[in-house]
Amino acid sequence: MTKDSVAAVLERLSRLYPKNIDLSLDRMFELLKKLGNPQDDLPPVIHIAGTNGKGSTLAFIRAFLEKSGKSAHVYTSPHLVKFNERIVIGGKQISDKQLLDCLLQVEDANDGAPLTFFEATTAAAFLAFSAYPADFVLLETGMGGRLDATNVVKKTVLTLIASLSMDHEDFLGHTLAQIAAEKAAIFKKGAVALSQKQLPEAQKVLETYANDRGVTLKSEGKDWKIFISKEGFYFNDTLFPHPALKGVHQYANAALAIAAVKELNSKWLANVTDSQIAAGLIDVVWPGRMQPLKDFPLPEGWELWADGGHNPGAAKALADFLPEWNDKPLHIVCGMLTTKDSENFLKQLAPFADSIHTVPVLNALHPGRSPADLAKIAESSGFRNIKIEDNISHALADLTAGRYAPGRILICGSLYLLGDFFSSNKGVKNDRQ
Structure with a gap:
């Protein structure tokens, strides 16, 4: 029996960070091939990028799906207290035993080659998700989108863009247009893209990227509207309760999540009702945000x-x-x-x-x-x-x-x-x- 612990393996993996920054996906694809390409054996994927609001939006979607009896694997980062928070399997945080097994498989397959910590942990998440059934995978990018380690999945059914603003400029670009282009690169042909209302500079990039790649892009303000009232908030003509997550920005996150499940209803028979959405809005939990x-x-x-x-x-x-x-x-x-x-x-x-x-x-x-x-x-x-x-x-x-x-x-x-x-x-x- 191995005496390794999750913390010990994570520490070893963190020391493999490449001395020269190479933000290509080559390392990721090579590692996944050695692992049997688990990213190709996932449930339907909802992939989200953005500067702010990614985690909150996925928390809303997860709440809506679970209220309807659906199960979801969830990958987010960073964690607050324990690494296991990043990987949720069918509604439950990954166990130490499951996580250790996946991390050791990644470490063995990689065999000491240069690898970023996020690449290693994303590969571990794919291994975990491919081993257990679920209705959907909720997948959050780590940084950017185009060269993000999560941008290797083939079974994407929805791509979401949360709020875009300036962050990680040294890697993603020093203008909002450059950052938007990096995020839009998660768009996949055949998968509808949904976006929150963006500043014009970013919105133009998203629209151009979608048009060039034959992707249907639906956006807040055009395809759905939000109106906040004393009684709750309207998503188009439907009144929903105020979300449990505090802040004006959470209405936009909640609306993006509602648009997502309604798209899943029409294309993937998710069958999430408005009453289940309302229940999810009331009970949603996402620590660390107001x-x-x-x-x-x-x-x-x-x-x-x-x-x-x-x-x-x-x-x-x-x-x-x-x-x-x-x-x-x-x-x-x-x-x-x-x-x-x-x-x-x-x-x-x-x-x-x-x-x-x-x-x-x-x-x-x-x-x-x-x-x-x-x-x-x-x-x-x-x-x-x-x-x-x-x-x-x-x-x-x-x-x-x-x-x-x-x-x-x-x-x-x-x-x-x-x-x-x-x-x-x-x-x-x-x-x-």
Whole structure:
């Protein structure tokens, strides 16, 4: 019996990262061939790309399908606390035994060749998904689309484009049009493409890409419309309840998911009813996105929230929501990676916050920005009440010690930061499974 653990194999695989960046799919196809091409033996695939909203959209689709009695395999990244969160098999998080078996198969087949961590784990997910039956696979790109390790599947029945904005510019391009082109490359002939409403520069690229490749593209604003009311929100003429996930941007994510299941109904006999969609909207869970942390003990009158958004587009989504919180003071606890546009993230939040505490991000794949550097950026971004702390717990203790009136605390800036917090506070509920 092997004495390997999931953590040990993941660590070994992470050390195989190529010294020279080669964002082709050649390595991925070669590895998958050695594994018997499991990506060709999957249930029908719904493939999603986008800058923000991918995970939330897939969470909605999964909720709708499960309310209708359908099963789905789900692949998302990154995880919050445990790697197993990334791979869901038929509604259940992959077990350590299943995951270890798949990772060892990948490691053996690869035989020490250069390989990115995401390529390795995506191959492991394909192995797991090909071994168990399900009605659909919900597949999230890691970064971009054109050369993403997930863009090797043949059984794609729907491609989705969530909100597009600037992120990962060194890899995807320095204009929105370039980024849109990278994402649109997941379009497959014969598979309908659905997109949220995009800025004109991005929408034009999506339409051109679809036309050139004979892909039917349906878009928010043209093929479906959203209207938010006090009672709920309208998807075209149908009234649905407000989604459990908070934020104005979640209506667009929910609508993209509704459009997706309605397309599945018409082409793949998914038979998801509007009442099942409504039930899914109410019960959907996606931790780390405007999540209330009600289990964390705070003095009376205080609220704690968490959001893992980490780019300017995510900050805009937060800024659109924050006016709803004008009944209490808002205090930000923020940590970010050096690879992220901290200035354009923070300057959108500064008008709404009474203070910011900057903290380090630990256990991330990329270096975290030091709290001192982030504090300087916060000052130049418009924050005035700034304090540097060495962890989230100290920031929370300082905020609730009596110097401030009771208010809301928002932990934000990185999913890795939230993962650290959940790992250190086991009593705080994390339902990402």
